Amino acid sequence: MPELPEVETIRRSLEPLVVGRTVARLELRTPRLRVPLGEELRRGVEGRCITGSGRRGKYLWFVLEDGRGWFFHMGMSGRLRFVEGADAGEGVHDHLIARFAGGDALVFHDPRRFGLSIVDDPATSKLLADMGPEPLDEVAFDSDYLAAFRRRTTRAVKDVLMDQRVVAGLGNIYVNEILFLSGVRPRRSMVRMTLRDCAAVVVATREVIAEAIEHRGSSISDFLDGIGQRGGYQWRHRVYDREGQPCTTCRAPIKVVVVGQRSSFYCPRCQR
Ligand SMILES: [Zn+2]
Structure with a gap:
């Protein structure tokens, strides 16, 4: 299972590739991972530009132009990868494909399906509410x-x-x-x-x-x-x-x- 260093590595590798890009179309190829993937997720993401990224614990999110966060948790086996060009996401475990305006895609691949993708407000999200301090926070974690x-x-x-x-x-x-x-x-x-x-x-x-x-x-x-x-x-x-x-x-x-x-x-x- 990806832990903080792996999730932070994913975030850092993707941020320069996706910030400034607009999600033209979100393809959902499975009805559910840890929570259902559906219209709410599609409405939250489609047509919006990614303006930044964040991470807390094992959650990462892309900041959308409306200030909300497009959250991911990798679960046991999740993998998020950037694919150049239009031929992304034909694999059997590629459950979510975000196609960017102008080509390229972000693909969420998760054989064991314990992963998560939702849109929520990072400031108030229940996902982060009970979480302890970050291990590199020298003030809170001493x-x-x-x-x-x-x-x-x-x-x-x-x-x-x-x-x-x-x-x-x-x-x-x-x-x-x-x-x-x-x-x-x-x-x-x-x-x-x-x-x-x-x-x-x-x-x-x-x-x-x-x-x-x-x-x-x-x-x-x-x-x-x-x-x-x-x-x-x-x-x-x-x-x-x-x-x-x-x-x-x-x-x-x-x-x-x-x-x-x-x-x-x-x-x-x-x-x-
Ligand atoms: Zn020893």
Whole structure:
């Protein structure tokens, strides 16, 4: 599933190609993804010019000329790509094709259909209402903020960091990497985190997310950006999907444990 760095990479790759373009026609080739695709979406987008873009957590949107946002969530397998010319979107999982005036198209491809596309106001959208701070927001996401959750929950620290209401945009890949750099095991209860652990997690979060954006995301499974290019951060993963391979710090074999139904990779020596 694309996480914050992948969604930000998609946004950055598409923004220069779609800003200033007007959607002449929106073709909806499937009745529903996570929510129905229908006339409301078509009315919201067709005939409007894209003036900018935004992102919050794992949601990205294109700002339309009326100030509303054309939102996308990639779900499990969504991919948004810009296609030059008129021959776009004949693939079986190409569910939405926006054809621009003057040619070219934006195609939303989603084999597993957990993705989303709606038009909504970014300032008031329910999609963003309960979302925690952005991990790179140094004011809102600091060690005191994270430490306060020690009194609110006994859940595992990994579950807490995966919760979009606590911090936005993190998923299984990046939380594994963050906990490795923090020296904290994924199953550690939040109540057993020291203030120092919380500070380490916040610092590691900023480091991992900034570095992953810089390397244009992780191309595990089939992630590609808006122009079909792979990311490069998968080559820098320290623990994710490395079960049995040597730790990059101490050479101990990386272990895997299931937390919240997701595989969690950690070093039994470096993480406590
Ligand atoms: Zn180690």
